[in-house]
Amino acid sequence: MTTMQDVADIAGVSKASVSLVLNGRDAGHVKPQTAELIRQTAAKLGYRPNQLARSLRTSRTHMLGFISEEVATTPYAGGIILGAQDAASAYGYVLLTVSTDGMANEEQELAALMRYGVDGFLYSKMSNRITDVPHSLTDYPLVLVDATDRSKRFPSVEPDEFRIGYDATKRLIDAGCKRIAYVGCSEPLIAQSRRLHGYQAALSDAGMPIDDALHVDVLNNGPALRAVSKLFDEQQPDGFFCFNDARAWYVYECAARRGLTVGRDISVVGVDNHRVFAETLDPQLTTVELPHYEMGYWGACRLISIIEGHDVDTSVWPETPAPLPPLDAPIPATIHCKLIDKKSVRE
Structure with a gap:
């Protein structure tokens, strides 16, 4: 050794x-x-450092706790855990991960991690939301991932939702689309409102009118398909920005029923780069990739810097599709997501 x-x-x-x-x-x-x-x-x-000797010397275990609500069981969001794990390993830490299904279960899992003596916590929610940090965590080094503390006391990182909407819409504008629809989400999510504002800002910057008739918010299944179908028939858009890849499927289905070809007659951009949709729809879907890996990596680095009382060496950071923000970025730190061009936007 x-x-x-x-x-x-x-x-x-x-x-x-x-x-x-x-x-x-x-x-x-x-x-x-x-x-x-x-x-x-x-x-x-x-x-490789001797972790036992190091722990005795520093009174630290060099273990990080990652506690999440459903993140660990969500296939395409598993990148958050992978990013956090890679960062922890790079700086000599071990990541302990638990997933919760409610407040009572959450407190049990937090207590278990505390018994292991973790040095700090990553706390994550699904679908980028404002949340209240459990009181039992407030005395620990803490960073939120894909969530923001309501009081903004703790560092956090999230996708730049506004730029997602802006970049997706601008891609459709650059492709020559004149009537661009937004197929949004009917749930009151941070991502929904900010992506909508990005969509509207891109239209405004291009000198194009903002037409509320081209905006429809849907949930799923039959009602969603009927709402998008009505949008097709009444407004005849030539471009669609969809809240996520799942909602882009309704656009593909409606286009097929009308004999329209995606990528030629209409253009579509989604969000997620969800493998099931982005890689199986024909033509393949142009989409904005959410920075799950990057959020996990940055969150762990920020947490380690808090624990150790100084910034980690960022010169060893890996190259990632979405650039990592500086560790001292304002709360919340935002990550500019990458738009992945495929075949669903006409040349």
Whole structure:
């Protein structure tokens, strides 16, 4: 097993310098060039810290608790957990994950994680919402993922919902669409209102009128299909921005019933990059990919920086489809999502 002394010998520096750098306490003590040499040498030698000794020395367990409401059981949102896990591993932490189904269950799971002695918590909700942080968490280092604390006391990260609506609508405008509809969600979600505002802003910036008749909010199944069908017949849109990929399916179905070809006669953009819809609809759906991995990664990095009392080394951050915001971004930190062009928007 590679030791700090091994790293010091190869790098030609003192063991004390290696300790400062590898424990994140080199600022002001070790020259940046020397610190970088130590990190490169440690990486090349495959150095791994002794977590037991480290825990005894720092009074930390180097464990993070991730508690979520349904996130762990949602296929395409599992990227949040993967991102948090990758970040935790990169900085010498272990991630413990639990999923809850209500307040009573949540308190039980929180108590279990606390018994393990986790150093801090990631707290996540489904579908980006404003939430009240459980009182039992308020004394711990805490970061919210895909959710915002109502009091804005704690750091949080979420998709830039406004830019989702703006970028999707602008893609349709750039494709030459003149009557662009918004097929929204009838539930009172943060994403719904902000994506709608982004849609309206893109139209306004392009000098196009905002026509309420081109906006319909639906839930699912038969009523949703009938509402979109009525939109087709009464308003005859040539472009559709859909709240998510699932709602884009209703547009595809209505187009097929009328002998219209998606990508030629009408253009469609969804949100999620949900594999079931985005990869199986024909033609494949142009969509905005939600930054689940990025939110999890940023959230864990922010949490570790709070626990350790200094920013983590962001120079080792991975390249991600959506750029990660700085750790000191205002609450909530927002991530500009990537639009993935496929075949559902005409050239």
